[in-house]
Amino acid sequence: MRAEDLEIVRGSGNVFRDLGRDNAETLQVEGVLAAEIIKVLDKDHLTVRAAQELTGIDAADFLRIRNADLGRFTVDRLMSVLNRLGSKGHARIRIRR
Numbered sequence: 001m002r003a004e005d006l007e008i009v010r011g012s013g014n015v016f017r018d019l020g021r022d023n024a025e026t027l028q029v030e031g032v033l034a035a036e037i038i039k040v041l042d043k044d045h046l047t048v049r050a051a052q053e054l055t056g057i058d059a060a061d062f063l064r065i066r067n068a069d070l071g072r073f074t075v076d077r078l079m080s081v082l083n084r085l086g087s088k089g090h091a092r093i094r095i096r097r
Helices: 024-043 048-055 059-066 075-084
Strands: none
Touching (some): 048 059, 048 075
């Protein structure tokens, strides 16, 4: 296939919406929160066991977050994990028609 045969389509900024997922906004927020949790773990050089000792949250949950297996997590639960790691989050909600 030649480059000139490809059509370039600009994404919406939310890959889940682009894939037609019904709960795209929630999935996007969960992904962002999981990424922030991983940043904290990496910045503080925390293993999943050390994170468990610090927060009281199962090491298996931290493994799930690291592997982007977020099916068992809600936005509230991910915010709780982030807060227990000592991070403060700010949320801005924009409503569009």
